[in-house]
Amino acid sequence: MDESFDLCVIGAGSGGLGAALAGARLGLSVLLLEKADTVGGTATRGGVSAWEMGVGGTGLPFDLYRRLKQRPRAVGIYSFGRHGSWRRSEEKAPFPGGEQVIDPSRRYIDTLQRHIDPGSRADEAYRREHWHGVIFEPDAYCATVEEMLSETGRCLLLKGVAFEEAQADGGHVTWLRLSDGRQVTARAYVDATGDGLVCLACGAEALRGQDPRERFGEPHAPENANDNVNGVSLVYRVTRINRPGVEPLPEGLPNRCWWSPSFPWAAYNRLPSGDYTVNMLPTMEGEEFLQLGYQAAYDECRRRVLAHWHNAQIIFPEFQGYRLAWIAPMLGVRESNRLVGEYMLREQDLVAGISAQDHPDIITLVDHAIDRHGAGGGSGELRQPYGVPYRCLIPRGFSNLLIASRAAGFSSIAASSCRLSRTIMQFGQAAGTAVALANELGVALPQVPADRLRDVLAENHVELSWPRPQSMIEYLRAED
DSSP states (O other): OEEEEEEEEEOOSHHHHHHHHHHHHTTOOEEEEESSSSSOGGGTTTOOOEEOSOSOOOSHHHHHHHHHTTSTTSEEEEEEEEETTSOOTTOSSOOSEEEEEEOTTOOGGGGSOOSOOTTOOOOHHHHHHHOOEEEEOHHHHHHHHHHHHHHHSOEEEEETOOEEEEEEETTEEEEEEETTSOEEEEEEEEEOOTTOHHHHHTTOOEEOSBOOHHHHTOTTSOSSOBOOOOOEEOOEEEEEOSSOOOOOOOTTOOSSOSSSSSOOOEEEEEOTTSOEEEEETTSBOHHHHHHHOHHHHHHHHHHHHHHHHHHHHHHSGGGGGEEEEEEOSSOEEOOOOEEOBSSOBOHHHHHHOGGGOOOTTEEEEEOOOBOOTTSOSOOBOOSSOEEEEGGGGSBTTOSSEEEOSTTSSBOHHHHTTSOSHHHHHHHHHHHHHHHHHHHHHTOOGGGSOHHHHHHHHHHTTOOOSSSOOHHHHHHHHOOO
16 A cells, blocks of 8 residues: 655654654654654663753753653653762772762753863863753653654654665655555655665765765864774663672673773663663774674673673672663664765864854754764864754755754764764754745755744754853743
């Protein structure tokens, strides 16, 4: 059976949810496809159920947060707890990483800055005072976003269904064939897969690994291209038990770290339930991940999780009061393919900041550090936010296809900064909004007027200017 929609969104991670919600709220008929049995992607199935601090969390992420607050023990704002580098004299052993704990004194607006204020430095005192994020329960997240999609009355969500084939002609996508046998058409498509799979199937150009310096003129890019990509993580969850003890390792699994000189530190996020999610930083280097392939890499990361947790219980006896409750069914992949867009965000954009950028089509702000997780190629905190142009979401040469994921038009260095969940959700919101405007105006996606797009995003409370205007501050403070 052939079916037709105004918008087809492939992938129901952060970007796909943002695109589907924005498009449906603006009157489009939307098909949202998710190959897994749950929505949310890395934020749920990947176990990364925390939004790090940073601008770019207004608009739909704030809407979602307010809805989550209506559910008991579903969401909270975190501050830093213990940290291995900030050991207190009364602590018997250093914490094996960094701990994030729910802080009832903090509000959502406290989570909306990462960059370092001029004249300040990112020491312990600064981070404890200024760096806060959002922690949520994955099941509550899934239920809430599905409610929000259903309330539009215009979005068909198909879980357990993947796209298998795509057809494009001259930069115009004409149809998709799905794993359930359907063939669907749409006026516009948003590829929200982490690897840009629909774009690749349609013939879009993609990059992988670190770009050579000459490609984008980036000061910290290597002289020659290489295959290095950001590391991957396999997150696990531990829950409190009444009878403490060290969980034994499976037979044949060594009690030492065989993949690096020592067990890596981890981010320990305390959920509203009291459980911890544990995110090794990273579980596997990106180059090894690419060499092994996904399934072999997942299997090896699972072995590392078991060894890591066993070691954590031994070196930090407090953890003997917990047991391993869950290992994420998907890897947290930070970098793979990057599509060549009509504009490629680069290191110069990040360093210049919003005050020195002249792009007319900025659709979200970002201020996360350049964070390569061991892959090399620049690092460090930023001093102000920068803007991401809409053109980064347009695969070069395409008229009815957008990309709203970590695979958008970024250099490898830029991708390490603008890959976080709330930022990706705002890419999706911009994509869904652009499709609605293109439908209204009868134009192709690259011809959507930048001023109209920015106006509609601003009307829906997406932050597009810095310093933050008082009207936005007042809106964010009224979070209840």
